[in-house]
Amino acid sequence: MITLTINGAAHEVHADPATPLLYVLRDELGLNGAKFGCGLGQCGACTVILDDRAVFSCLTPIGVLPGRRVRTIEGLGTAASPGPMQQAFITEQAAQCGYCIAGMIMRAQALLEQNPNADDAAIRAGMQPNLCRCGTQMRILRAVGRAAREMRARKQAGLPTTQEAAR
Ligand code: FES
Numbered sequence: 001m002i003t004l005t006i007n008g009a010a011h012e013v014h015a016d017p018a019t020p021l022l023y024v025l026r027d028e029l030g031l032n033g034a035k036f037g038c039g040l041g042q043c044g045a046c047t048v049i050l051d052d053r054a055v056f057s058c059l060t061p062i063g064v065l066p067g068r069r070v071r072t073i074e075g076l077g078t079a080a081s082p083g084p085m086q087q088a089f090i091t092e093q094a095a096q097c098g099y100c101i102a103g104m105i106m107r108a109q110a111l112l113e114q115n116p117n118a119d120d121a122a123i124r125a126g127m128q129p130n131l132c133r134c135g136t137q138m139r140i141l142r143a144v145g146r147a148a149r150e151m152r153a154r155k156q157a158g159l160p161t162t163q164e165a166a167r
Pocket residue numbers: 035036037038039040041042043044045046047056057058059
């Protein structure tokens with residue numbers, strides 16, 4: 001049995017330590033935001049945040065996770081109450097088919113937590129590992145830029161930048 005801490009909650013999982021986190025999230029825990037795209041670390045559809053860094057959950061075995069903190073898109077907000085990064089993607093209409101979007105949002109969230117002052121060049125470089133096959137990259141970049149401005153403003157006002165932080 002392996003205990004995983006996901007979005008602030010402990011989950012006991014009965015699975016081989018080599019099982020990819022993505023499979024456990026989707027198949028065992030019903031957290032379907034992270035998507036299976038390539039299974040090879042090449043598309044970013046499965047991106048989650050491990051401690052403070054964006055990782056490919058398709059390449060992350062659950063055996064390395066005890067004692068560490070995983071965050072998924074479900075931890076950033078809800079449909080009724082989206083977090084600031086989710087709201088920025090909605091406002092900029094950054095999703096087309098939507099398959100890549102949860103991974104994009106998680107990479108962007110980690111990027112701005114590490115570098116709240118990220119400029120356009122830093123955002124472009126930071127988002128590089130995640131692919132969108134619909135071609136909405138420009139909207140995605142605009143959404144991350146908008147989120148960067150809004151999250152800086154929230155921080156200055158002493159407001160949380162995720163729902164998880166608000167709990
Ligand atoms: Fe993990 Fe593509 S499914 S990087």
